Amino acid sequence: MANAEYIGVKDIIGPFVLVENVSGVGYGELVDIRDNKGRIRHGQVKSLSEKATLVQVFTGTGDLIPNTTKLRFLGKPLEIRLSKNMLGRTFNGLGEPRDGCGETYGGKRVNINGLPLNPMARQYPKDFINTGISAIDTLTTLIRGQKLPIFSGNGLPHNQLAVQIATQAKIMGSDDFAVVFAGIGIKHDDAAYFTQELSNRGHSNNIVTFLNLADDPVIERIATPRMALSTAEYLAYELGLHVLVIITDMTSYCEALREIGVAAGEVPSRKGYPAYLYSDLASLYERAGVVRGVSGSVTQIPILTMPNDDITHPIPDLTGFITEGQIVLSRDLDSRNIYPPIDILTSLSRLMKDGIGKGYTREDHPSVSSQLFASYSRVQEVRSLAGVVGEDELSKNDRMLLEFGKLFEEKFLKQGKEEEREIGYSLDMAWEILSNLPRSELTRVSLTDIHEHIRKYTD
Amino acid sequence: MEAKTNIAPNNKEGTVTFVNGPVIKASNMRNFAMREVVKVGPKKLMGEIISMDGDNATIQVYEDTDGLSIYETVTGSGESLSIEVGPGLIGSFFDGIGRPLNALLESEGMYISPGTSVNMLNHDKVWDVTPVAKPGDLITGGMVIATVQETPLLIHKIMAPPDTEGELTWVISKGQHKGGEMVAKVKDAFGREVSIPMIQRWPVRTPRLYRERLLPNEPFVTGQRVIDGLFPIAKGGTACIPGGFGTGKTVTQHQLAKWGDAQVVIYIGCGERGNEMTDVLEQFPVLEDPRSGRPLMERTILIANTSNMPVAAREASIYTGITIAEYFRDMGYDVAIMADSTSRWAEALRELSGRLEEIPAEEGFPAYLPSRLAEFYERAGRVVTFGGENGSITVIGAVSPPGGDFTEPVTRHTKRFIRCFWGLDKNLANARHYPAISWIDSYSEYAEEVNGWFCSNIDPRWGEVRDEVRQILAEDNKVQQVIKLVGEDVLPDDQRLVAFTAFLIKNGYLQQNSFGSDSYSPPSKGFEILEVIMEFYKKALGLVRKGIPISLIKEDESVDSITHLRELSPDDKDGFALARKRINVHLDRVAAERTRKLGGE
Numbered sequence A: 001m002a003n004a005e006y007i008g009v010k011d012i013i014g015p016f017v018l019v020e021n022v023s024g025v026g027y028g029e030l031v032d033i034r035d036n037k038g039r040i041r042h043g044q045v046k047s048l049s050e051k052a053t054l055v056q057v058f059t060g061t062g063d064l065i066p067n068t069t070k071l072r073f074l075g076k077p078l079e080i081r082l083s084k085n086m087l088g089r090t091f092n093g094l095g096e097p098r099d100g101c102g103e104t105y106g107g108k109r110v111n112i113n114g115l116p117l118n119p120m121a122r123q124y125p126k127d128f129i130n131t132g133i134s135a136i137d138t139l140t141t142l143i144r145g146q147k148l149p150i151f152s153g154n155g156l157p158h159n160q161l162a163v164q165i166a167t168q169a170k171i172m173g174s175d176d177f178a179v180v181f182a183g184i185g186i187k188h189d190d191a192a193y194f195t196q197e198l199s200n201r202g203h204s205n206n207i208v209t210f211l212n213l214a215d216d217p218v219i220e221r222i223a224t225p226r227m228a229l230s231t232a233e234y235l236a237y238e239l240g241l242h243v244l245v246i247i248t249d250m251t252s253y254c255e256a257l258r259e260i261g262v263a264a265g266e267v268p269s270r271k272g273y274p275a276y277l278y279s280d281l282a283s284l285y286e287r288a289g290v291v292r293g294v295s296g297s298v299t300q301i302p303i304l305t306m307p308n309d310d311i312t313h314p315i316p317d318l319t320g321f322i323t324e325g326q327i328v329l330s331r332d333l334d335s336r337n338i339y340p341p342i343d344i345l346t347s348l349s350r351l352m353k354d355g356i357g358k359g360y361t362r363e364d365h366p367s368v369s370s371q372l373f374a375s376y377s378r379v380q381e382v383r384s385l386a387g388v389v390g391e392d393e394l395s396k397n398d399r400m401l402l403e404f405g406k407l408f409e410e411k412f413l414k415q416g417k418e419e420e421r422e423i424g425y426s427l428d429m430a431w432e433i434l435s436n437l438p439r440s441e442l443t444r445v446s447l448t449d450i451h452e453h454i455r456k457y458t459d
Numbered sequence B: 001m002e003a004k005t006n007i008a009p010n011n012k013e014g015t016v017t018f019v020n021g022p023v024i025k026a027s028n029m030r031n032f033a034m035r036e037v038v039k040v041g042p043k044k045l046m047g048e049i050i051s052m053d054g055d056n057a058t059i060q061v062y063e064d065t066d067g068l069s070i071y072e073t074v075t076g077s078g079e080s081l082s083i084e085v086g087p088g089l090i091g092s093f094f095d096g097i098g099r100p101l102n103a104l105l106e107s108e109g110m111y112i113s114p115g116t117s118v119n120m121l122n123h124d125k126v127w128d129v130t131p132v133a134k135p136g137d138l139i140t141g142g143m144v145i146a147t148v149q150e151t152p153l154l155i156h157k158i159m160a161p162p163d164t165e166g167e168l169t170w171v172i173s174k175g176q177h178k179g180g181e182m183v184a185k186v187k188d189a190f191g192r193e194v195s196i197p198m199i200q201r202w203p204v205r206t207p208r209l210y211r212e213r214l215l216p217n218e219p220f221v222t223g224q225r226v227i228d229g230l231f232p233i234a235k236g237g238t239a240c241i242p243g244g245f246g247t248g249k250t251v252t253q254h255q256l257a258k259w260g261d262a263q264v265v266i267y268i269g270c271g272e273r274g275n276e277m278t279d280v281l282e283q284f285p286v287l288e289d290p291r292s293g294r295p296l297m298e299r300t301i302l303i304a305n306t307s308n309m310p311v312a313a314r315e316a317s318i319y320t321g322i323t324i325a326e327y328f329r330d331m332g333y334d335v336a337i338m339a340d341s342t343s344r345w346a347e348a349l350r351e352l353s354g355r356l357e358e359i360p361a362e363e364g365f366p367a368y369l370p371s372r373l374a375e376f377y378e379r380a381g382r383v384v385t386f387g388g389e390n391g392s393i394t395v396i397g398a399v400s401p402p403g404g405d406f407t408e409p410v411t412r413h414t415k416r417f418i419r420c421f422w423g424l425d426k427n428l429a430n431a432r433h434y435p436a437i438s439w440i441d442s443y444s445e446y447a448e449e450v451n452g453w454f455c456s457n458i459d460p461r462w463g464e465v466r467d468e469v470r471q472i473l474a475e476d477n478k479v480q481q482v483i484k485l486v487g488e489d490v491l492p493d494d495q496r497l498v499a500f501t502a503f504l505i506k507n508g509y510l511q512q513n514s515f516g517s518d519s520y521s522p523p524s525k526g527f528e529i530l531e532v533i534m535e536f537y538k539k540a541l542g543l544v545r546k547g548i549p550i551s552l553i554k555e556d557e558s559v560d561s562i563t564h565l566r567e568l569s570p571d572d573k574d575g576f577a578l579a580r581k582r583i584n585v586h587l588d589r590v591a592a593e594r595t596r597k598l599g600g601e
């Protein structure tokens, strides 16, 4: 019996209420909860048994009085109304307008959980996105339809980097591009930075924003990314737009999930996070990609702050196991004033293998990038040796590596916050820096490449 | 779908009393069987009974339970979780519970919605059938009744089910027949006639039987130098690839699925990315099997429960895969199965166990984790089938330890049940030394067993060279510890030569890019490279002992080029010979100059 109203709840436990003698209610169904002043908040059915129904209340259970609380089961899951009119608008974490411009009309309603894409419907993403950032384009190439998170730490310039990617990736300003921005538990200032920068540098008409700010109800954070991704899928697969989804901060999302799990009395897994954290994150991150026969695409750049800068913490760890690589920011590089402070060795783009090289970027791209990784990792070894024996005691070879490392960081990695570099320019610079190395170090580039690209060997 | 097992008939109904995600409970279940497959609610979601308590049953549901209500109906199927086996498996792509994803795509569109039921195999597809048995033959389980040319490479043998025994009274005619047809009738000792269908069913949790187990003796050649050369796996062997995220588990599994020396390959994407399955789907039809020259898809079967698909079906996907593997093994084929990742399967067990409120053992995993792992890996092996042929199943499981820590329960227990360990090293992966298989942590218990094959098929010195190389790498490991503390320059030259030779092995031999012409490297090519390196080492060692400084030995283009030998094509004999010659000329010249100088002093 959908839509019947029930008066009174048995228990209130954290963000949950327990209701008895309910019938005909479906798992995951949406609930309207009315307090004694007649105000409505939303909730969702979390478990069902003959004795009682457990309802998770978005916006929390504060002020609810067991005897007078009324529940109406709506017979449908949590939905969002999707339409073209969403472009340029700002919503709260539950998909309600927060810009004072009223409801969006028309369109269709969909379940925010989405459905798993049939892997046969997918098309393997291969289109290179030129972000104009040397470190990304050359070494952790972003591909249209990829899910490539930024692993950052508090105080590192992840917001600037995300904005630079979004604006320089020519996602803005063109008709078939859109940005969906989801702020989860973020500070007012961060939210303002994103919205302002994105609208200043492009057309504000191409952005849809979902904001759950730090002081908004924690439980709404579970819904926020799903609202954003449902919108992105609609824009991409039905309107044919190339959509870039920026979600920040995934750490707040996971913490909300933990808080709710603990309140529900679930058996926790690593560091108190629920055992289903992997599956839950996957249900978000997998909502990126390219679908065969459809012109749009969904590219995701989730941002997360690593607790204590620890990459083995469950949040970055499980994320890295699901996403198609990661861009890791380094506090050390940042403190040396290198922007973007990308730690290339721990960063990875899993999709670059098919999106670079002949016919995509440039023929020498795969091998030159591999060589940069190999040599820069040698630089780290030599630096730690130099820390022990002193730079003067290093061999000639090792000193050349140090010099290479310096050039790599100062010239190649470092660039302006609005500087755009073409991929060809970045690759040429890579060769130029590599030519400082002894030839025996060049094991990743082929003999042919060496003769073609390193001036002192070309003759 | 007709029932096969002897579970009580179908007209029984239970009632849902509890729903919590993929785990539900139902009452009035007394007439259902433990492990019976059931249909739940109006959408007829597929589930499996996992525990029985009086009138009540706990059911794990393989599909999303959103919208399910209490007091809805549960009906039985009369059988335990089963799949179809028969012509049409090869080249197909199934979900964790055996639903064909191409059929779902046609009927449902781009998304997979709950409650869709489709036959696993197409019963209307017509096959070219050739009978093998004839009326009057005595038929027992495992005997081949008829054959179907399923692909240009593979003859699909239709076998009598294991419990068959009796006289064949009728057999299918030679020619075109639909997959749904019967192939024979057999009359047993009591005069009962049983029909044998072309497409049969098998319960996935029950291993298929064989006559006898054999010891592995032939390598499963992978075309990956570090594996074939240092840590080989045998046909019928078991291996695991543990590694943190991004260290190369999936790429290695894909490499083995592409280039591994098997007649049938089953690839299970278990709780991993959708795009990785798409990658295989797009590549395998166009890539050629290096041995047969045919498209790889003609020997491949894909199974996917991607990370965003329901978690209970993840648990099932492993069994679906290994059952298909056993079915082809029973025809006398060498089958290889890759499971990426077994950790996701273990985590599915943990998630379900948690919802069942079972008492957890280590890190939340149920106490039966090790026995489930053992059961899975034990389904590998080289056997004599009931049809009297030799077949094998090679199992390679990826393991995804949290934080890359190999002491966690899944890695630790898996190590107990496998014999080949390819440990991936984060630092190697960071330096893009691929495959990032650590030459220090990895091991293979098959190396001895397959050495004979390599000696007679590749080179009689195979084992000897392997030992020498391992010796250098082991010594280098010690030398590197010292280098980290004092630098290289202060070491004696013979140690520096060890370090340098190890450098050549690492960069010239072990390193192998999967995405280029070096992707498949036949054992003979790897052997050539190693011989060049070891020849250089021995000669250089002689010079070092004579007091010639290592810098003179190292610094020459001919020596630099050792790390580029892998750029040569495998059959470029001249290329290898030329490289050898140039190295020798260089070393001879260094030696001669030394003698001249000494003589002149």
Ligand SMILES: Nc1ncnc2c1ncn2[C@@H]1O[C@H](COP(=O)(O)OP(=O)(O)O)[C@@H](O)[C@H]1O
Binding pocket: A321, A348, A349, A350, A351, A353, B243, B244, B245, B246, B247, B248, B249, B250, B251, B252, B434, B435, B436, B512, B513, B514, B515
């Ligand atoms: N043998 C290899 N050759 C070239 N690149 C590799 C190789 N192995 C791994 N990689 C690179 O490492 C990335 C991560 O590998 P992957 O197998 O997806 O990691 P995992 O499954 O362990 O998370 C790949 O996208 C690829 O770029």
Ligand SMILES: [Mg+2]
Binding pocket: B249, B250, B251, B272, B340
């Ligand atoms: Mg993987």
